[in-house]
Amino acid sequence: MTWGATGVLSASVAGVPTLTDEEIAAGFARGEDSALVEAYRRWGPLVHTLAVRSLGDPAEAEDVTQTVFVSAWRGRGTYSAASGTLAGWLVGITRHKIADALAARSRRDRSVASATEAAAHAPGPVSPEAAVDRVLVADELTTLPEPQQQLLRMAFYDDLTQAQIAQRTGLPLGTVKSHIRRGLQRLRRRLEVDGGAL
Template sequence: MWGGSQVLAATVAAVSTDSDEELGQGFVDGDESCLNEAYRRWGALIFTVAARKLGDPEEAKDVTQQVFVGAWRGRKGYDPQRGSLKTWLVGITHKKIADALIRRSRHLRDVEAAGRAGASETPPHESPTDAVVDYVLLADELDRLPEQQRAVLEMAFYEDLTQAQIAERTGLPLGTIKSNTRRGLMRMKKRLEVDGGAH
């Protein structure tokens, strides 16, 4: 009679022979052996992409873990008809890298601000938890925007692109980029004011 580890090893070996399409479908269906196999196939690739962009192996390990945890939790959002599981995971990787770079730049700003403020001044009221909650709220509000407005603001926030660069990348007129930015920001401002008033 086989032990648990032998069963798992046999399951993983069986999955290894599956095509990317079968693996993707199993992943969506919640088959944990498909999660293990996805990590086996593409974990090193995701780590390499993250390490190259971040220049920090420890941070790259964290991002790799976040990618697979996030993908597993959000697996119902993956549509095998729209592309391979590998492509979807790499897309998540780029978002997690952008998040890590934002956190890093915020941390540097906080350190600089603390240095300028000096020990005699009152410490800021916002706790790290408040900052995380604010970030989650902003990300949530971005997700609620119409697709074009969201795409423009994500390029501005996460990739630090100017409106002219966004126009060049998307092929949209600069006027359209400006109006999408303005409408998106106004919509987010209203939503956040409503949410803030509810507390």
């Protein structure tokens, strides 16, 4: 038995329905502990992965994840649903904490003044900005409906032209084009909504 999802099996028995993002956000703003639990369950992976991919250091990323949720909970009075999604707000806080961690790291490196230490913490080849884009786009791509998702994967990763995609799938070219356009626009919207510019 190499089937690796026993957790899903046991979890599926109850068939518990899911809170909407808005319901979680409202509960969060009201200070309900259960909403914090739900927010962590839903967006903890996003926050954590943003930190991991931006910082490249698992321990630092865990610290950032913890700090983000602690700060968010303590500062929940400043969250307003009118000005954006809770996910976007959390991503914004995450970006601040990542920037703080990077600043602390460079201070540390300067004070230690050790070449090896500095090399160990050299920033990755990508900016945190690009890391955030990739995590959000990768996440959103997995939520796109079919066949939009499959067509976009073909365009992104198989390097197929839209005409080739139409040929291979048997879908009319116009249909392929409109799915790809809509898919791209939805990915972009995710960057705009949850990108939480610094």
